[in-house]
Amino acid sequence: MSFLDKMSPRHMVLVCFILVASLASLQASPVKPVFKDHYHASGQIRLPYAEIIEPFEIFFQGPKNRSRMDTYSGMDKVYFRGDEKDYGNLYKISPATLKGIASLESCFLIPGEKGAPVMPQSMLPDLTGFTFLSGGLRNGQSVNLWQNKTTMTFFNQSRTSTYTFAVTTTTPPRPVQYRMMGFDSLLGSHFDEYIIDYDFYDEATAISDDIFSIPKNLTCAGFPGPGVEQKIKGNPMREMVNPEMGDRLHQLFDEYKQKYDKSYKTDLEHVQRKGHFTKNVRMIHSINRANLGYVLDINHMADQSHQELKRMRGRLRQTRPNNGLPYDGSDVSDDAVPDHIDWNVLGAVSPVKDQAVCGSCWSFGSAETIEGAVFMQSGKRVRLSQQMLMDCTWAAGNNGCDGGEEWRVYEWLMKNGGIPLEETYGPYLGQNGMCHYDKSKAVASIKKYYNVTSGNQKDLKKALATKGPIAVGIDAAVPSFSFYSYGTYYDASCGNTVDDLDHAVLAVGYGTDSSGQDYWLIKNSWSTHWGNNGYVAISMKDNNCGVATAATYVELEKN
Structure with a gap:
């Protein structure tokens, strides 16, 4: 009698179950694929x-x-x-x-x-x-x-x-x-x-x-x-498909740290910064391969996370209408508008500044359009104090490094006297400070301010041509915008509604590029390491990024 003949039916069932399980286990481990x-x-x-x-x-x-x-x-x-x-x-x-x-x-x-x-x-x-x-x-x-x-x-x-x-x-x-x-x-x-x-x-x-x-x-x-x-x-x-061949981004990150004098407090922060850098470089190179008419580049912000970059976009969403007067361009004939203009070349624009990791863009956009108004009135280029606006305009609804709006600056200045020079009030700190405003040292006082017809690019052109540099809000949340280098920037995902505008900048001109694209010339406040020496050309197509959505400028009291 064999071993199997001696087994009870119950044992036979158990043996069959083990055999089936073993076969299933073999089937669950297929041979590694070979291509x-x-x-x-x-x-x-x-x-x-x-x-x-x-x-x-x-x-x-x-x-x-x-x-x-x-x-x-x-x-x-x-x-x-x-x-x-x-x-x-x-x-x-x-x-x-x-x-x-x-x-x-x-x-x-x-x-x-x-x-x-x-x-x-x-x-x-x-x-x-x-x-x-x-x-x-x-x-x-x-x-x-x-x-x-x-x-x-x-x-x-x-x-x-x-x-x-x-x-x-x-x-x-x-x-x-x-x-x-x-x-x-x-x-x-x-x-x-x-x-x-x-x-x-x-x-x-x-x-x-x-x-x-x-x-x-x-x-x-x-x-x-x-x-x-x-x-x-x-x-x-290579790094994506064959990571076993080594990570060349280590060397690139070392070159980046040396170029921008970067140092980190701990080894752990170094690892995290390298991770942000890797993702940002991968995105920069991928978008450049698409040849979209503009070029991105590694800049001083390439080791920052999305959340850190977001903190630099401090323009608050408008929650109620402001008290600005409407501007519809009716005071300027179409024939009087030049094909292109650049107020930076004409001497009206102060040097590009760096707002640092602080949501103070609103203070730059508003101060710089006032600088433009001073130039239009007196022919003099001045540097006005963003820091004073950071420190002192909280009662108007601004929040220092946590955001603000240009029109709230205008309202505060109209009530309190005017804005001083940067050298008089003190340098920009990149953080909130104690207000030490002295009305007697104000050099520019606002009589009234204007809202250019929302979305009307012809009216914005007329305002730029005749009133000087204009404060505008834009959508800067599109990841590629943080690493713009040169070319005419157009991204279909860049919003143009009032709710999309999260960053305040200065429109200093407009023109047409070599491929026939019309653009706005925009001054940013992310240092000269960003963009084309701190500037970006944003396509006028579809009111990209909302340049013409919420544009404002001021009229000064006569000296």
Whole structure:
């Protein structure tokens, strides 16, 4: 009699259950997916932090040591030619938006080096270290999920980067999604996230050699700009897809700290600042690859979080109508309005200042339009005191570093006498101070103030041409705005309603760029490290960012 013959029915059931469970366990651990060393794929890269979706297409030939990556439907192309010369060459072809010159397609060359050769970049992760997680559903497809977690510890607090790769359950497998999620145990929040969705994947069809050929009508020159950033721009996907190859952003962050003289109180703050910097740089480079007619750049604010940047936008939303008089442009004929004007060139505008991490923009916008009125009245350029407005106009409803409105400044000055010079009252502090206002030292007193017809760009042009620089509110909450460098800025998501206006600035002129776009010339208060020496050209299209929504200017008492 065999062993099985001796077993009771109850034991037989138990053995069958164990066998079924074992088989299920084997089925729940599929073989790690293996992809061919040549493929053609396309999809989107998503950066939730910046609300960016960047389309990509890749052609990869590992055996021939070459690949090509196109983004934004071929607007930007990168050729990885590891098969050229000793260490390979990287070519980047994209429209080069130059200051004052229309975009032209240009080719830049980054040669490989000993110890840093050019390698073909893939959009599939190296699955070494990944383990099976579970089955699931991604983008409407049944998938197997593979995951790798990397944890780094700082001061007994951990930062964990979780990489999850979803592939179809079919044979052969197809990539569906690759996602990185970073979690900070100290803050209890996610410090980083990006997602790659694969819409198309083909490893069966041969790829033509022509795909990897540089157009013959282009001459490829060296990539502009020193430092490691040029290499990151040339291959921005390496840190995303192949983090195991090292993080070049460490070096870029070191260069950034040196350039802007940055230092941090603790190692933990250093790690957090590096995280903000990484996300902001990734967004800057992605938007630049879209070639939108303006260019972003790394500036002194690149190590700040969204919340910190928000604190610099201190224009309060208008809760009730002000007492300003209407201005409809009826005093100026259309023929009398010039095609362009720049009050900075004409001498009416004081130097760009830095409001620091303080929501005091309202004091800059209002003081600077009064400076413009002084110039229009006397021909003299003056620097008036923003700090006095910060310290003293609380009774009018302003809140120092926590926000205010331009018209409330005008109301307070009309009741209390006027505004002094900066040198008389004292320098700007970047924080709230004690009011020590002395009416006898006021140099400009307001008789009345005006509201330019909301949304009427023709009326705003007339006001700018004849009344001088105008205080305006804008929507500065769009992430790209914080890193504007040059070009005519237009973002369809930049709001233009009264409720959208969260930042006060100064309109100093208008004009038309080399591509025919009409723009407003705006002076900001985020230092000369921001924008084009502190200025931005904002497109007039659709009243972008609300420049014409809530514009005000003052009329002074006669001396």
